[in-house]
Amino acid sequence: NAGVTQTPKFRILKIGQSMTLQCTQDMNHNYMYWYRQDPGMGLKLIYYSVGAGITDKGEVPNGYNVSRSTTEDFPLRLELAAPSQTSVYFCASSWQTGNNSPLHFGNGTRLTVT
Amino acid sequence: EDKVVQSPLSLVVHEGDTVTLNCSYEVTNFRSLLWYKQEKKAPTFLFMLTSSGIEKKSGRLSSILDKKELFSILNITATQTGDSAVYLCAVGSGGSNYKLTFGKGTLLTVNP
Numbered sequence: 001n002a003g004v005t006q007t008p009k010f011r012i013l014k015i016g017q018s019m020t021l022q023c024t025q026d027m028n029h030n031y032m033y034w035y036r037q038d039p040g041m042g043l044k045l046i047y048y049s050v051g052a053g054i055t056d057k058g059e060v061p062n063g064y065n066v067s068r069s070t071t072e073d074f075p076l077r078l079e080l081a082a083p084s085q086t087s088v089y090f091c092a093s094s095w096q097t098g099n100n101s102p103l104h105f106g107n108g109t110r111l112t113v114t
Numbered sequence: 115e116d117k118v119v120q121s122p123l124s125l126v127v128h129e130g131d132t133v134t135l136n137c138s139y140e141v142t143n144f145r146s147l148l149w150y151k152q153e154k155k156a157p158t159f160l161f162m163l164t165s166s167g168i169e170k171k172s173g174r175l176s177s178i179l180d181k182k183e184l185f186s187i188l189n190i191t192a193t194q195t196g197d198s199a200v201y202l203c204a205v206g207s208g209g210s211n212y213k214l215t216f217g218k219g220t221l222l223t224v225n226p
Contacts, residue, residue, distance in 0.1 A: 004156075031212070042118070042202065042216035043157075050212070090156065097212045100146055105156035 002026050006091050006106035013081040013113045021076040021109050023091030031094045032074040033058075033103065034066065036087040043090065049074055050097070081113045116141040118205050120217035128225050131193050135220045137203030138185040141213075146206040147179055147186050152219070153199045160188070160201075193224045 004025045013019055025032065030051045035043040045058030049068040063085060065077040074093075078085060088110050092103040117140045127133055137147065146164045150157035161170045163179035163186060170177050174193075179186045190197055200219040207213045 040123075040218060042218045043204075044216075045214070048212055056212075097206075100206060102148065102159035102162060103150075103157075103214075105158070107155040 004091055004093055004104050004106035006089075006109050008109060009107070010110045011112070013078075013111065015081060015083065015113060017081050018077070018079050019081070019111075021078075021089055021091070021111075023074045023076070023106060024072050025074075025091075025093040025104070026072065027093060027095075027104065028071060029093035029095055029104070030071065031097055032068065033092045033094075034064070034074070034076045035090045035092065036060065037090060037108075038087050046076065046089075078111075083113050085111065086113045087111060116205070116207055116213065116215045118203055118215045118217040120201075120203050120220050122220060123218065124221040124223070126223045126225065127193055129194060131224075132189065132191045133193060133222060135188040135190075135201050135203075135222070136185060137188070137205075137217055139203075139205045139215075140184065141205050141207035141215060143207050144181065144205065145208070148204045148206065148214075149177055149186075149188050150202040150204065151199045152202055157202055190222075193222075195224050195226055198222060198224045 007022045033048045034046040047066040049055045091106045121136045149160040161177045166181040174191045177188045202219045203217040
């Protein structure tokens with residue numbers, strides 16, 4: 001039982017490059033989320049999804065895109081990387097909506113944009 | 115704008131000490147308060163609180179919510195070096211729309 005799996009663990013991008021952060025969960029959770037965590041700051045929600053085919057913006061969606069074609073997968077796309085996107089990215093999932101049930105987090109992707 | 119404030123931001127104690135971490139909040143339409151522990155990687159769930167005055171307990175950790183004064187505390191008794199981590203407080207709010215606001219966390223360091 002793997003839980004929430006994120007790849008890659010680390011990545012260095014040059015300004016203007018694009019990449020996709022992968023996230024998959026095997027718990028059959030409908031709800032999935034992408035957060036970013038900057039040093040000394042709390043987790044900020046980028047995008048979330050309440051089920052396959054349904055996504056919505058969080059607090060800090062600019063510069064990112066998501067898709068949810070299956071229950072298991074929720075990739076996060078950065079189109080034109082900027083230094084402000086240097087952060088640790090966490091994917092999470094939950095059985096019910098995350099303000100009413102615990103989140104299960106992946107181990108994070110540390111992204112540096114130079 | 116919803117706010118979650120944790121205090122202190124960092125704390126250094128010796129093994130065996132008891133610590134109390136604080137989380138205060140101002141949100142619209144409160145639904146829940148959750149505590150997470152974050153060591154090197156992923157945050158892991160500790161407690162979810164929805165009702166005032168009911169203590170949740172797990173081993174040496176306990177937590178309680180005061181919905182009148184809008185805060186929660188997380189207590190850790192007989193601390194161990196393995197308790198060293200960032201403790202995150204998150205408050206769930208809103209109606210049908212998902213909303214979860216995280217505090218900045220408290221960095222706890224337990225020295226031997």
